[in-house]
Amino acid sequence: MAVTLALLPTPLVQAPRLAAALGVTSLLVKRDDLTGFAVAGNKARQLAPIVADAQAQHADVLVTGGTPGSNFVQAASAAAAWGGLRCVLVLAGDPVPLTSHPNLAAAAAWGAEVRFTGDADRASVDAQLPVTAAALREQGFSPYVVPRGGASATGADAYRVAVDELLEQLQGRRPVVVIACGAGGTLAGLIAGNVAHGRPLRIVGASVSRPVEDVQVLDLARQVAALRGEPAPRADDVELVDARGPGHGLASAAGDAAACLALRAEGLVLDPVYTAKALAVLPAAVGDQAALFWHTGGLLDAVAGFMGEDR
Numbered sequence: 001m002a003v004t005l006a007l008l009p010t011p012l013v014q015a016p017r018l019a020a021a022l023g024v025t026s027l028l029v030k031r032d033d034l035t036g037f038a039v040a041g042n043k044a045r046q047l048a049p050i051v052a053d054a055q056a057q058h059a060d061v062l063v064t065g066g067t068p069g070s071n072f073v074q075a076a077s078a079a080a081a082w083g084g085l086r087c088v089l090v091l092a093g094d095p096v097p098l099t100s101h102p103n104l105a106a107a108a109a110w111g112a113e114v115r116f117t118g119d120a121d122r123a124s125v126d127a128q129l130p131v132t133a134a135a136l137r138e139q140g141f142s143p144y145v146v147p148r149g150g151a152s153a154t155g156a157d158a159y160r161v162a163v164d165e166l167l168e169q170l171q172g173r174r175p176v177v178v179i180a181c182g183a184g185g186t187l188a189g190l191i192a193g194n195v196a197h198g199r200p201l202r203i204v205g206a207s208v209s210r211p212v213e214d215v216q217v218l219d220l221a222r223q224v225a226a227l228r229g230e231p232a233p234r235a236d237d238v239e240l241v242d243a244r245g246p247g248h249g250l251a252s253a254a255g256d257a258a259a260c261l262a263l264r265a266e267g268l269v270l271d272p273v274y275t276a277k278a279l280a281v282l283p284a285a286v287g288d289q290a291a292l293f294w295h296t297g298g299l300l301d302a303v304a305g306f307m308g309e310d311r
Ligand SMILES: Cc1ncc(COP(=O)(O)O)c(C=O)c1O
Pocket: 041, 042, 071, 072, 149, 151, 180, 181, 182, 183, 184, 185, 186, 187, 271, 274, 275, 296, 297, 298, 299
């Protein structure tokens, strides 16, 4: 049996008060905020095969990165510690105190070493990851590089498997699925899984960090399908809506309103960067169809959001 970090299956629950508040016919919530490893949310699924692959390749350092407040780097730090690997994080921008964001503080608490690119552009991380890995190799270490967000086929495959889990829980129901999309690994896996099952679901990715035309999800979904020898997704299997609002990492008024409804109607905690923006686009995306909101976590980002606002 494959090693998992997440406690699976995650619950699938009805959210009738939130459905009424949002004006949708019915609403299910897939609780991947409750994956139960660190504060990893959706990333707990992806990090298990990533750490297993690093171990299989006899790596001793996980090298990855993102923004200083990234949920993924927090989750990756915990997964590396769990797997007995050193963790080096490459973060965009100038150095900030480790206490400047709960995710960064948690990553440090799990023992990650932090480096900054000096450039706020997230692409600076992508450029720096191989450089950092090469320097570690020169020092005699064996690094394993994980792209931002864990968006590799190895990681995304965990969400291919999550489709099996969801379809079993749905017992024939066919809601429209709405999920936040950042680097795209999560959505890519879901698309590959949906295609493998003969396309029973409509899946809408709420792109929160880049314009929809820049989301590289089809190629990754095809890589996942190829790994398993399953049918290749087509371009029309990818459905994305722009949910960025004012931009990546910036709260939106619509997202804040949706998060407030979720909190007060169902006690669901949404973060301003991913999940709140995804829920905000759900009513328009599903119309009069039954809806399923795939909650991907982001708890520490939500806490950061609460601290920054006078609620
Ligand atoms: C809370 C949360 N939801 C959704 C996502 C999007 O996942 P992906 O990067 O696989 O698209 C992330 C990514 O970091 C996240 O932290």
